[in-house]
Amino acid sequence: MYTEIEQETLDIDCFFTDGKYIGFMTSCGGKLPDSVAGSKEEHHVLVNYFRSLPEISEVLVNSELDRLLIKIVGSGVDERYLEDYVSMTKKGLYSYDKTGLNNSLDSHYHLVASPNEPLKLESLPKDILNILSKTRFLNHIENFREINLLEID
Incomplete structure:
Protein backbone atom coordinates (compact mmCIF):
# COMPACT_ATOMS: atom_id res chain seq x y z
CA MET A 1 0.00 0.00 0.00
CA TYR A 2 1.20 3.53 -0.77
CA THR A 3 0.87 5.75 2.28
CA GLU A 4 -0.44 9.32 2.10
CA ILE A 5 3.12 10.60 2.70
CA GLU A 6 4.49 8.49 -0.18
CA GLN A 7 1.74 9.75 -2.46
CA GLU A 8 2.48 13.37 -1.56
CA THR A 9 6.25 13.07 -1.98
CA LEU A 10 6.78 10.65 -4.88
CA ASP A 11 6.17 10.82 -8.62
CA LYS A 31 -3.28 11.38 -4.68
CA LEU A 32 -3.47 8.02 -6.47
CA SER A 52 9.25 -3.35 -20.98
CA LEU A 53 6.86 -3.25 -23.97
CA LEU A 69 3.24 24.45 -19.77
CA ILE A 70 4.10 28.14 -20.08
CA LYS A 71 0.98 28.88 -18.04
CA ILE A 72 1.77 26.18 -15.42
CA VAL A 73 5.55 26.35 -14.99
CA GLY A 74 6.62 29.43 -16.93
CA SER A 75 8.49 27.58 -19.67
CA GLY A 76 7.51 25.57 -22.71
CA VAL A 77 8.01 22.01 -23.87
CA ASP A 78 11.53 20.61 -24.10
CA GLU A 79 12.97 17.18 -24.89
CA ARG A 80 13.72 16.40 -21.25
CA TYR A 81 10.10 17.01 -20.23
CA LEU A 82 8.73 14.91 -23.10
CA GLU A 83 11.16 11.99 -22.82
CA ASP A 84 9.23 9.67 -20.48
CA TYR A 85 5.81 10.55 -21.90
CA VAL A 86 6.95 9.96 -25.47
CA SER A 87 8.56 6.67 -24.45
CA MET A 88 5.28 5.42 -22.94
CA THR A 89 3.23 6.74 -25.85
CA LYS A 90 5.42 4.87 -28.34
CA LYS A 91 4.26 1.74 -26.50
CA GLY A 92 0.67 2.65 -27.42
CA LEU A 93 -0.44 4.42 -24.22
CA TYR A 94 -2.16 7.80 -23.90
CA SER A 95 0.12 9.88 -21.64
CA TYR A 96 -0.97 12.51 -19.11
CA ASP A 97 0.78 14.81 -16.64
CA LYS A 98 -0.47 16.56 -13.52
CA THR A 99 -1.70 20.08 -14.21
CA GLY A 100 -1.80 21.47 -10.67
CA LEU A 101 1.80 21.10 -9.55
CA ASN A 102 2.71 21.53 -5.88
CA ASN A 103 -0.86 20.79 -4.88
CA SER A 104 -1.36 17.19 -3.82
CA LEU A 105 -5.14 17.66 -3.68
CA ASP A 106 -5.47 18.91 -7.25
CA SER A 107 -6.86 16.07 -9.36
CA HIS A 108 -6.48 17.55 -12.87
CA TYR A 109 -4.22 16.06 -15.55
CA HIS A 110 -3.56 17.14 -19.14
CA LEU A 111 -2.75 15.12 -22.24
CA VAL A 112 0.93 15.20 -23.15
CA ALA A 113 0.87 12.77 -26.07
CA SER A 114 -1.35 10.25 -27.79
CA PRO A 115 -0.39 7.25 -29.93
CA ASN A 116 -1.22 6.90 -33.62
CA GLU A 117 -1.68 3.17 -32.94
CA PRO A 118 -3.09 2.75 -29.42
CA LEU A 119 -2.42 -0.44 -27.50
CA LYS A 120 -5.74 -2.22 -27.03
CA LEU A 121 -6.85 -3.73 -23.77
CA GLU A 122 -7.76 -6.98 -25.51
CA SER A 123 -4.11 -7.57 -26.43
CA LEU A 124 -2.92 -7.71 -22.81
CA PRO A 125 -2.10 -10.93 -20.96
CA LYS A 126 -4.83 -11.98 -18.53
CA ASP A 127 -2.81 -11.26 -15.37
CA ILE A 128 -2.06 -7.70 -16.52
CA LEU A 129 -5.65 -7.20 -17.67
CA ASN A 130 -6.96 -8.30 -14.26
CA ILE A 131 -4.83 -5.74 -12.43
CA LEU A 132 -5.31 -2.89 -14.90
CA SER A 133 -9.09 -3.34 -15.04
CA LYS A 134 -9.30 -2.28 -11.39
CA THR A 135 -8.40 1.29 -12.40
CA ARG A 136 -11.10 2.46 -14.77
CA PHE A 137 -11.57 5.84 -16.49
CA LEU A 138 -15.29 6.44 -16.84
CA ASN A 139 -15.05 8.00 -20.33
CA HIS A 140 -13.27 7.30 -23.63
CA ILE A 141 -9.57 8.16 -23.30
CA GLU A 142 -9.13 9.07 -26.96
CA ASN A 143 -11.64 11.94 -26.60
CA PHE A 144 -10.04 13.70 -23.61
CA ARG A 145 -7.22 16.24 -23.47
CA GLU A 146 -7.88 16.77 -19.77
CA ILE A 147 -8.73 14.19 -17.10
CA ASN A 148 -9.97 14.67 -13.59
CA LEU A 149 -8.64 11.88 -11.38
CA LEU A 150 -12.06 11.83 -9.72
CA GLU A 151 -13.34 10.26 -12.98
CA ILE A 152 -11.04 7.28 -12.45
CA ASP A 153 -12.62 4.60 -10.29
Missing part, protein backbone atom coordinates in the same frame (compact mmCIF):
# COMPACT_ATOMS: atom_id res chain seq x y z
CA ILE A 12 4.41 7.48 -9.14
CA ASP A 13 3.46 5.94 -12.49
CA CYS A 14 -0.24 5.22 -12.78
CA PHE A 15 -1.95 3.10 -15.45
CA PHE A 16 -5.67 3.00 -16.17
CA THR A 17 -8.12 1.91 -18.84
CA ASP A 18 -11.40 3.01 -20.35
CA GLY A 19 -12.23 -0.58 -21.28
CA LYS A 20 -10.63 -0.29 -24.72
CA TYR A 21 -7.38 1.70 -24.46
CA ILE A 22 -4.74 2.32 -21.80
CA GLY A 23 -3.69 5.56 -20.17
CA PHE A 24 -0.49 6.45 -18.34
CA MET A 25 0.06 9.33 -15.95
CA THR A 26 2.64 10.42 -13.42
CA SER A 27 1.27 11.45 -10.04
CA CYS A 28 3.70 14.32 -9.33
CA GLY A 29 2.90 14.07 -5.64
CA GLY A 30 -0.83 13.81 -6.20
CA PRO A 33 -6.69 6.17 -7.25
CA ASP A 34 -7.44 3.72 -4.41
CA SER A 35 -6.97 0.79 -6.81
CA VAL A 36 -3.37 1.89 -7.46
CA ALA A 37 -2.50 3.00 -3.92
CA GLY A 38 -3.88 -0.22 -2.43
CA SER A 39 -1.19 -2.60 -3.70
CA LYS A 40 2.45 -1.79 -4.35
CA GLU A 41 2.96 -5.34 -5.59
CA GLU A 42 0.30 -5.07 -8.31
CA HIS A 43 1.51 -1.58 -9.17
CA HIS A 44 5.06 -2.87 -9.69
CA VAL A 45 3.76 -5.66 -11.95
CA LEU A 46 2.10 -3.05 -14.20
CA VAL A 47 5.13 -0.74 -14.20
CA ASN A 48 7.47 -3.60 -15.15
CA TYR A 49 5.10 -4.85 -17.85
CA PHE A 50 4.36 -1.53 -19.55
CA ARG A 51 7.92 -0.19 -19.32
CA PRO A 54 8.30 -2.64 -27.43
CA GLU A 55 7.54 0.55 -29.34
CA ILE A 56 4.53 0.12 -31.64
CA SER A 57 3.35 3.63 -32.44
CA GLU A 58 4.22 7.07 -33.69
CA VAL A 59 3.47 9.89 -31.25
CA LEU A 60 1.21 12.91 -31.50
CA VAL A 61 2.23 15.56 -28.97
CA ASN A 62 -0.67 17.67 -27.69
CA SER A 63 -0.71 20.83 -29.84
CA GLU A 64 -1.75 22.90 -26.80
CA LEU A 65 1.03 21.54 -24.57
CA ASP A 66 3.53 24.37 -25.03
CA ARG A 67 0.94 27.03 -24.17
CA LEU A 68 -0.26 25.00 -21.20
